[in-house]
Structure formats: structure tokens, C-alpha cells
Amino acid sequence: MLTIPDFQQLSEQVSSCSRADVHQALQAPHPGLQGLAALLSPAASAMLPELARRSAAITAQRFGRTIQLYAPVYLSSFCTNRCAYCGFAADNTMDRRVLTMAEAEKEMDILHERGFNHILLVSGEAPAKMGVDYLAELARRTRDRFASITIEVQPLSTAEYARLFVAGITGVAVYQETYDRRTYDQVHLSGKKCDYDFRLASPDRVAQAGMREVGIGALLGLTDWRCEGMALGLHLAWLRKHFWRTALTVSFPRLCPAEGDFQPLTTVTEKDLSQLLFALRIYDPDVGLLLSTREEERFRTGMIGLGPTRYSAGSCTAPGGYAHPELEGEQFAVGDQRTLTEVCASIQAKGHDPVRKDWDSTFQKGF
Numbered sequence: 196m197l198t199i200p201d202f203q204q205l206s207e208q209v210s211s212c213s214r215a216d217v218h219q220a221l222q223a224p225h226p227g228l229q230g231l232a233a234l235l236s237p238a239a240s241a242m243l244p245e246l247a248r249r250s251a252a253i254t255a256q257r258f259g260r261t262i263q264l265y266a267p268v269y270l271s272s273f274c275t276n277r278c279a280y281c282g283f284a285a286d287n288t289m290d291r292r293v294l295t296m297a298e299a300e301k302e303m304d305i306l307h308e309r310g311f312n313h314i315l316l317v318s319g320e321a322p323a324k325m326g327v328d329y330l331a332e333l334a335r336r337t338r339d340r341f342a343s344i345t346i347e348v349q350p351l352s353t354a355e356y357a358r359l360f361v362a363g364i365t366g367v368a369v370y371q372e373t374y375d376r377r378t379y380d381q382v383h384l385s386g387k388k389c390d391y392d393f394r395l396a397s398p399d400r401v402a403q404a405g406m407r408e409v410g411i412g413a414l415l416g417l418t419d420w421r422c423e424g425m426a427l428g429l430h431l432a433w434l435r436k437h438f439w440r441t442a443l444t445v446s447f448p449r450l451c452p453a454e455g456d457f458q459p460l461t462t463v464t465e466k467d468l469s470q471l472l473f474a475l476r477i478y479d480p481d482v483g484l485l486l487s488t489r490e491e492e493r494f495r496t497g498m499i500g501l502g503p504t505r506y507s508a509g510s511c512t513a514p515g516g517y518a519h520p521e522l523e524g525e526q527f528a529v530g531d532q533r534t535l536t537e538v539c540a541s542i543q544a545k546g547h548d549p550v551r552k553d554w555d556s557t558f559q560k561g562f
């Protein structure tokens with residue numbers, strides 16, 4: 196099983212890197228973990244333009260001038276966990292809802308009509324309200340309309356993931372939130388999510404079940420982002436070694452203030468986030484890098500072409516919010532409020548193609 200070193204050890208490894216180490220990592224075809232440490236280091240913070248140039252060159256080489264677009268569909272705001280940083284936490288007083296099958300299909304239809312072909316189904320972790328039967332039925336009903344349907348729900352068993360794959364789910368996102376055990380225990384107050392190891396092994400089960408893609412990520416603002424970057428690099432290396440057929444993505448959600456007045460435990464600036472993104476692109480040229488609408492328009496526009504390969508757009512984080520925009524109960528505030536058309540225009544203005552449709556699913560069905 197993957198083991199993540201103590202964050203103190205990772206911090207020392209990163210802090211000890213010099214400018215010369217950063218230069219070496221920028222020139223190496225495969226920088227490896229020591230190179231990643233250099234790229235994440237304080238010494239590299241002063242060399243951000245060099246990191247950006249290298250990251251942009253690798254991204255153009257591996258992905259072309261494209262940004263894939265997706266939209267989340269929030270299915271349920273019920274949750275049995277208490278995560279200190281989340282608006283859906285079980286002890287937050289709010290009106291909660293789970294969409295009926297017809298409501299969920301309606302949300303997906305709206306996004307399909309808007310031109311989305313890649314959908315992320317999201318819910319709180321409350322299996323009694325929204326479990327595998329629900330997801331399998333929804334996937335069966337909608338699979339022909341979308342090139343990919345990814346889920347971000349409670350961690351499941353290998354058999355459950357395999358069942359969902361057969362039903363039409365193509366990918367799973369399971370973020371560790373923080374790879375630092377101490378911080379993990381501090382912010383996960385009760386519920387099944389308190390089991391750090393079960394969560395950490397979830398991407399393995401996803402890949403073992405045959406899913407095409409697995410997404411990992413860290414919630415930035417809980418602890419040292421440089422150490423989280425090292426842990427993400429270790430996790431990527433583990434998954435590449437053991438599950439080389441599975442496509443990998445990384446997300447970088449930065450903490451927003453949530454219901455319950457939780458404030459981020461550490462500050463992660465846009466400059467820090469940029470460095471983390473560039474470092475991971477240089478370290479793992481083929482990984483998909485996601486930048487969601489948590490981030491503001493100005494930052495997302497500035498990052499086009501520099502490393503990220505996938506953007507969400509026109510997002511609503513309240514269940515039923517596409518059909519009923521007046522609904523409250525969002526998991527977090529959206530930083531980029533633009534419509535899909537506006538996001539596409541900004542991508543095109545920077546000489547890139549916004550990709551809403553692709554022929555992945557057609558291709559795969561033929562084999």
C-alpha cells in the first residue's frame with residue numbers, strides 16, 4: 196500500500212533545494228521526485244516565469260492547444276460526515292435535498308443542451324440517500340448522451356466501482372483532501388471519512404475496477420501546499436506504476452469560507468497555486484490538470500495554455516440549481532460566474548480550442 200512520508204520530512208526535502216536544483220529539474224527530461232521537490236521549493240518561487248515556460252511547452256506538446264470543458268451536477272447535499280471545512284457537513288443546519296431520478300436527468304439534459312459532453316456527478320457522502328443503485332440507474336439512462344460521466348461521491352468497494360463502470364460511469368474522483376495524517380484527523384471530525392487509509396486506497400480500487408480515469412487531489416488551505424504537492428507526486432507515481440492503463444488527473448481546489456465559519460488553516464495564494472500546477476505538469480507530462488470555477492475569471496484566463504487541461508464552466512454547486520437557479524444550498528461559492536459561452540470565448544481569444552465534445556466513447560465502444 197502507498198505510504199506517505201511524514202510532512203516534516205517532506206518539508207525538509209523541499210526546503211533544502213537550491214536554485215541550481217531547480218535549474219537541473221527544469222532541464223531534466225524526467226525530473227523525478229527529487230526534481231519535483233526542487234520545483235516546489237521556495238527557491239523555485241523566485242523562478243516562476245521559467246517554470247511557466249517549461250510547463251506551457253510540455254502542455255502544448257502533450258495536449259495541443261485545447262482545454263476540455265466539463266460541468267458538475269450536484270445530486271445530493273445530504274452527508275453523514277463532519278468535515279470542518281465543508282458546507283454540506285452533517286452538523287450544518289441547511290435545507291438538504293437529493294434529486295429524484297427525473298430531476299437529476301433534467302439537470303443533465305440542460306447541460307447537454309448547453310453543449311457539455313463531459314459531466315461530473317457530485318454528492319455528499321450519505322449512501323442511504325444516494326448510493327450505487329441510484330448512480331447505476333442514472334448512468335444507464337444518460338450514458339448515450341455524454342462522452343464521459345465521472346463521479347465524485349463516497350468511496351466505494353472495487354465491486355461497486357466495477358458495477359458502475361458497466362452501467363456507464365467512466366471515471367471517479369476521490370480527493371484525499373490532505374495527505375498529512377495529523378491535519379486529516381484534525382479536520383475530519385466524524386463519519387466514515389475519518390478512515391485516512393480507506394480513502395487513500397480508493398484510487399487503487401477505482402483502477403482495479405477498470406475505470407478509464409481516476410482523479411486525485413488535495414484541498415489547498417489545510418496545510419503546507421508544497422508538502423501536499425510532494426504527496427500528490429508520490430501518489431501519481433504509485434498509480435502510474437501499478438495501474439498504467441488508467442488515465443490520471445489532479446485537482447487543486449483552494450478552500451473557500453464555508454457554512455459554519457471555517458477559515459482556511461494556511462494561506463495559498465494564486466502564485467503558490469500556479470507553482471504547484473507548473474511543478475506537477477513538469478513532473479508528470481501526461482497528467483490531466485483541472486482548474487474549477489472555485490477560481491476567479493482573471494486567474495483562470497491567465498492560466499490558459501500554461502498547464503491546466505480541463506476547466507469547469509457555468510457551474511452550479513446546489514442540487515437542482517441548473518433547472519432552478521434561485522435554489523440555495525451551495526457546497527461552496529463559485530469564483531468564476533461566467534457562462535459556458537463566455538468561458539469558450541476567453542479560451543478562443545487566447546488561441547486555444549474549447550473542447551466540449553470528443554469521440555473517446557465512440558472510439559472505445561468500437562473495441
Ligand code: SF4
Pocket residue numbers: 274275276277278281282283284285318319320388
Ligand atoms: S467534504 Fe464531502 S464528505 Fe465532507 S462534509 Fe462535505 S460533502 Fe460531506
